[in-house]
Amino acid sequence: MIYILQIIILGLCLGLVYALMATGLTLIFGVMRIVNLAHPIFILCGAYVAYWLFVLYGLDPILAIPIAAIVCGVLGAIVYKLVFEKDAGSQKYSEMTVLLTFGTAMILDGTLSFFFKNTQRVTSPSYATDAFFIGDIFLPTAQLYSGLVSLSLIVALALFLKFSTLGVAIRATSLSRVNAELVGINVKFVCLFSFILGCALAGCAGSLVSFVFSFFPAKHFEWIAVLMSLVVLGGMGSILGAVTAAILLSVLASLVGTFLAPSWSTMVFFLALFVILLIRPQGMFGKYLS
Amino acid sequence: MTKKSIYYRLLTSTIFVFIISFGVNNQANADTIKVGVSMPLTGNFAVPGTKHLEGYKTCVDVINRSGGWLDREVELVVNDNRSDTETAISQYERFINVDKVDLTFGTFSSKLTFPISPILAKYNSIHPIPSGGALRIFSQGHKNLFYFQASAAEYVGSNMVGLLNELVASEDKPTRAALVHADDFFANSIATGLLGNEVRMPGSGDLVEDMAPGYIASAGMEVVYHEQWPEEGFSDWLVLANSIKRSKADLVIALMASPEEASQFARALKIVKHNPKHLILSQGTQAEFLEALGDSAEGIIIMSAYHADAPYKGLLGGNQMNNSDFVAEYHINNGKLPDEDVAITYALCQGIDQAVRATGSLDNQKLMDWLHARTPEDPVQTVLGNFSWDERGLPLDKSFLMVQWQNDRLEFVYPTNEFQAQDIISPKPEW
16 A cells, blocks of 8 residues: 555656646647647756756756746747747637747757757756655655645646736636737737746746756657647646646556556556547547637 | 849849759769768757767768878768658668768667668668667678677676676675666667577567577576566656565666666666665766766666777777777867767777778778678777677677776776776665
């Protein structure tokens, strides 16, 4: 029993990190219908910011979160202005954004490779390879801290969306762009802000990921498949859905990895994607798109 | 469309075509000897692939400084295969049929080398292989293969258990082995030898070699845990490490194709506080591994094709280029020591350089004949030591080096008859 509890704890900690990684992705889709395949590369940008701040100035990656968020937010604003803004009203916008974001990801991948080389990096604060032991149960500190910070950021985001004026405007725009415009919401600004917010969240996730996983520029290819499966399972555009899916699938993957075989654990994410698309294409918490 | 707009577009198109033509003309320099290299510069193998390319480039720079080959400059035609087999296949086809390269150099990993080997064999093009040690690659009957590492992956286990048998005191000898590895062509091949499984050709299922009883069993150890993780996208390192801990294995052997996985795995073992007597990895000689592990790297044993202190005599550009010269030159240019991923391709390039100079030709058949004629007494001399090959293309009388992290340095420990070995740290210090 203790062993199963241990596996669930490990899955839970990992799931919370995945949840933060997926939150920005689902937010951007919810508001702008952008299927942002470039989201993982923004996470990597955040990870590189945290890594270099740690190496050059000894800044703890958790404390580097605001800086990583700002850097990725500014980068997001530039990308949005250059790539997405002018076609925002287009009929085939969502479909177009798949290719546009993929192209953006490739350009950023190449840029990171050029500046930082294809060298694996990992931030190594003292807690990165430590654990708390409570009897036979261990809590890996890196995963624990990153999970708690992720949870705090997700709760802060949820409160912001629920209670702030801008948050209400974002939710209104995600429900209906046309109706939001009709009630006087500056949809153009809301879209820009949401994209920046999504990218800033990616930066936050990147800071946390920098000491949980090792990374290099091409790592985003691995993450996009996992993140898309989380977002689709949760329901595209649903933050609650993304968080629930991340925790659920990570715990399930840990159990499968332990009791079946590690080679099956990554399969869990894709199996879930197939099943949900067959029986409930809108995901657990999503709505049919008109 | 306005007249002004049409003129504007015409002007930009003309400039674009001019620039492209200029670039093409520059590339099509008839005097240049072209060498095709398809390397994984993005994707899963980007880290070792980039270093492999660095090795080729460093070597070609030296060759060109020495006057090139046959008084002509050597140019690498580099394509990124994105760690993808289909892309690698089409790029080698393109090198031969479209780019009309004079020679091709091999790529990284058994996964990519296996599918391109029939392509290069079809055109009777020499296929020097830097990384791609699975026995199945060399059992297809191709005569154009030359492997520039120690031995086929299936035989690597002999050095792992040889080290434990010869260097470890009896009270520190492990009895319970955990073997975990990536579901990768190379890692699977090493595991096959360790476990004593049969090597069979993919597709036909023909038996290549029966490795029974396996190196682990022959060393009197019991395999108490054996698992694979998927080739891509695996992140549950803690779960895997926790399972190993539960198995109470006192020897952990982890095989992977990428150094990134090596550091993830070792960090996970440290987090769960599993302290085997010995931890042996197939990757982890790189500086990045030490950066990720810090002091915790102490005592970890790694198989390697290369060591910076090896006193190997080599040649390049018609001049002496020993291992120490290579280390010094690389350090001057890059401010760091070369690791095995750079040295392997550098050695391959040294081998081909010697063949071109000896034959005075770029004829692939002549080069292959010359390389096949090498013997242990009259070998190719490189920074990885001397090379001569059997008819399959596997090196004769060579074995992998076993190295160990000691005080933040990678020390050579086995086989002790290769060159001056350091004393082994045994057992591995606790995390």
